[in-house]
Amino acid sequence: MQANSQVCTVLELSAKVEYTLLALLELASHQNKPYPLTSAAINEKHHIPERYLEQILAILRRGGLVRSLRGSRGGFVLAREPHEITLLEIITLMDGERKQRSLENTPTIEREIIYKVWDENNLRSQEFLGSITLSNLRQQRDARIESHPMYYI
Numbered sequence: 001m002q003a004n005s006q007v008c009t010v011l012e013l014s015a016k017v018e019y020t021l022l023a024l025l026e027l028a029s030h031q032n033k034p035y036p037l038t039s040a041a042i043n044e045k046h047h048i049p050e051r052y053l054e055q056i057l058a059i060l061r062r063g064g065l066v067r068s069l070r071g072s073r074g075g076f077v078l079a080r081e082p083h084e085i086t087l088l089e090i091i092t093l094m095d096g097e098r099k100q101r102s103l104e105n106t107p108t109i110e111r112e113i114i115y116k117v118w119d120e121n122n123l124r125s126q127e128f129l130g131s132i133t134l135s136n137l138r139q140q141r142d143a144r145i146e147s148h149p150m151y152y153i
Contacts, residue, residue, distance in 0.1 A: 011125055017094050020056050021137070022046045024090065027066060028082040028138045036068075036075030056094075063093040082135035088126055090134075 023042050030037040039053050048056075057076055060066040067079045078085070 014095055016056065017091055019046070019048045019052065020060065020090060020094050021087075022048065023053065023056060024060070024065070024078070024085070024134055025137055025141060027076060027078050028134050031078055031082060035073055036077045038075040041075075059094065065090070065093065078134075082138055083133050085134040086130050087132045087134075087137075088129035091129060 023046070026042045026045060027037055039050070039057060042048065043050055043053055057066060057068070061068055061076075064079055065085060066076050068074070068076055
């Protein structure tokens with residue numbers, strides 16, 4: 001099989017999940033600070049539309065991934081350690097679970113074969129996303145920053 005110059009994306013990265021990951025990476029980077037991170041600080045760095053970011057943070061709070069602290073020094077913190085939060089958990093919370101098809105209702109053998117391949121792909125994707133944590137993403141980002149220092153004049 002020859003390599004094709006075109007890449008097929010089976011699992012799309014939704015804007016909602018992208019913005020969520022950016023916000024969670026900021027919170028993970030802020031994890032050991034003595035004060036919470038405000039949504040304004042997240043917005044300032046990543047330019048996530050303010051109302052959308054508020055909705056995302058509310059979903060994350062209800063899903064148990066972040067806690068909100070009120071008051072003049074209020075903001076958001078991760079509810080768990082970054083190494084305990086997987087990409088699969090984040091994607092499932094933000095985009096919902098994917099519906100499984102029942103093979104009993106497939107009218108042809110060909111469809112059954114196709115669905116089995118797709119189901120195997122979904123299973124492998126879930127296993128992979130379940131193995132990647134917020135801590136892994138933060139480490140990759142930190143390594144990238146270290147290897148590409150910025151110089152200011």
